[in-house]
Amino acid sequence: MQQTAERPSTAASSSLEIKANPITGQERVLTEGACALLQALCQEFAAEVDTLLARRKQRQQSIDAGALPDFLPDTQSIRDSDWKIRGIPKDLLDRRVEITGPVDRKMIINALNAGVKVFMADFEDSLAPSWEKLIQGQVNLQDAVRGEIEYTAPETGKHYQLCDDPAVLVARVRGLHLPEEHLLFNGKPIPGCLFDFSMYFFHNYRQLLAKGSGPYFYIPKLESHLEARWWAKVFAFVEERLCLQPGTIKCTCLIETLPAVFEMDEILYELRSNIVALNCGRWDYIFSYIKTLKNHADRVLPDRQQVGMDKPFLSAYSRLLIKTCHKRGALAMGGMAAFIPAKDPEVNAKVLERVRADKELEARNGHDGTWIAHPGLAQIALEIFDDYIGKERPNQLHITRDVDAPILAAELLAPCDGSRTEEGMRLNIRIALQYIEAWIGGNGCVPIYGLMEDAATAEISRTSIWQWIRHGKSLSNGKLVTKELFCNMLTEELAAVKKEVGEQRFTHGRFIQAASLLEEITTADELVDFLTLPGYRLLTA
Known part of the structure; x- marks a missing residue:
């Protein structure tokens, strides 16, 4: 990346500096209004990110020294008291199958047309955040929200455009730990999540609300309820600044870190005005289990391929998320089927068999929906959740799991059997x-x-x-x-x-x-x- 002081005249703030050569589409994203909102968010909230990340390190040092994660004694009253989230918009009540993918133009069209309920447009784990990809992604989503997105493949001439009934759009922003080096605020790289959030929100919230939807987000990599509180403050600040009703912004939080699983009630409570669901981000959760317990020799995992949702520590995680969410009136989303349909019929039959077993387990446990990564898996996932939820119901909020025995920390931390090959x-x-x-x-x-x-x-x-x-x-x-x-x-x-x-x-x-x-x-x-x-x-x- 070439460092340059150049920036569009629309980004006139003396505190916000663009450190990248201007590219096509940048003028549609970095408008005066969008940059003013981003600057205000950086002024109010960027510094606190460093404090939250430092707190992560402090907790990790304690775990490295021999402590184990556990439920917080200081927030017992939140877990014990009776409260619920504000509510769920109509177009997010039924999320039985969601497809995820990066914000490439063709992929956005195919995902929105996949016949599923929700498309999660991803600025995080499935996007390499080059400046060009970030700007193009924001432009693509602007076009998608307005129903104007089209794409013609240069190699084949095939034309892609939106169907009449596309999926509901939800944007996943980057985690707190990821900086945006192309934008400086007072000389320091800004949090990438603030860029992703502010640009998508500012350019699309009016159009989304006008058509009966809203500015919906996925929030990844949370490790504590204090980080959820930070997001709640960001949402409240933006809602007040734009004269919107409290709770207009809606979010789903991924529970994909080991520390966060012990604070799910608290995360829901901090974000109760804005949150609608929690999600089992299973792959990141396994990664976090390794990372968090890295110094604990008795909790070393076997081959990745052997660590499935039937393992005790992952089963407990899934069941606790469902029980916690449904108690609070929030949806409990299942995890990713990362398989790609195979061209060979025999191989594909085995792929679909594994997907079916995984999704049946999630639906049977009480999840309200699940994730797929490929449109070719939409039909089988929909069939399974239709069977369990029923077409007359939008979700499984009626499954409370109240009769379950309490899930203790020991179950969530249980060692995993298997071999290392x-x-x-x-x-x-x-x-x-x-x-x-x-x-x-x-x-x-x-x-x-x-x-x-x-x-x-x-x-x-x-x-x-x-x-x-x-x-x-x-x-x-x-x-x-x-x-x-x-x-x-x-x-x-x-x-x-x-x-x-x-x-x-x-x-x-x-x-x-x-x-x-x-x-x-x-x-x-x-x-x-x-x-x-x-x-x-x-x-x-």
Whole structure:
């Protein structure tokens, strides 16, 4: 990225500085009004993000020293008292199947046309946040909200446009930990989430409200109710500034970190004016389990492929989320089916069988809806949730799970059985290697070996190996997992990937840089919190 002082005349604030060359569409996004809102949000709330991130580190230090996460004694009264969220808009009451994906133009059209209830347009784990991708994504969503989005594929001439009844649009912003290096406020990079939120909200809230919907958001990576309180203040500030009724902005929070699962009641309470649902972000949750308990040798996970929702610690997480949400009048969303339909009928039958088992478990537990990553899975997911919910009901809020025994911290932290295999370790390396290569090249949503991978699954792949090295674990064949073993395997798997993708793709790609970054973060003495942070340096270089 070239650093430049140039910026459009519409962004006239002396405190907000754009550090990127102007690109097509920027004038539609960085308007005077949008930048004024962003500046006001940065002035009021940006500094507190540093405080919240510092608090994360302090809690992690305690866990690293031997403590285990638990429910908070100071907020027992919130968990025990009788209260409910403000309410759920009509167009968010039925969310039985949601599709997710990045904000690419063609993908937005296909997702909105997929026949599902909701499309989550993702500025987070499935987007590599280059300046061009961010601006184009905001422009694409403006066009989608206005019903004007169209796309013609240059290679085939095929034309894409919206159907008459598209899915409800929800935007996922970036997590608190991710900065936006292209925009400085008083000389410092702003929180990426404030950019994503303010640009989508400002340009679309009038049109969304006019057609009976509203400004809806997914909030990722929360680790505490204090972070939820920060978001509640952001929403209230914007609603008051724009003279909107309190609760106009609606959000769904992903419970995808281990600390957050112990504060679900409190998160719902802090955001009770705006929140409508919690979501089981299962892949990030597994990643967070590894990261949070990284120093606890008795809680090392096996091969990623063996860690399914039937494992006790994940089953407890799902059931507690449902019970908590329904007690408070909020929807409880299930997790992602990352499978991609296969062209081979026999292989595809096995894919659909696994998707069916996963979605039936979620529906049977009482989830109100689920996630898919590919339109080809919409029909089977809808059929399953139609069977369990019934077409006459919008959701399963009537399933309270009141008769369940209390779910204790020990269940949420239970060690996971399974084996660590050489095949699993090598697969982790190939997945992480290919995903990182794609991400630093600008693509955050990548089909790899029949799965739609995003940052969360790559995080599991590399942190699993780090944890095995950290605690001197052995593979099922007796090999001790060491830095040396990993580096040898990385060299071999890099050669295997080169053979898979071909000489030309490998030569013109960034696989060597990806391998270097993967080695750096996997062999580091201290676990790197997010691969997207060092990856961002390569993305913006």
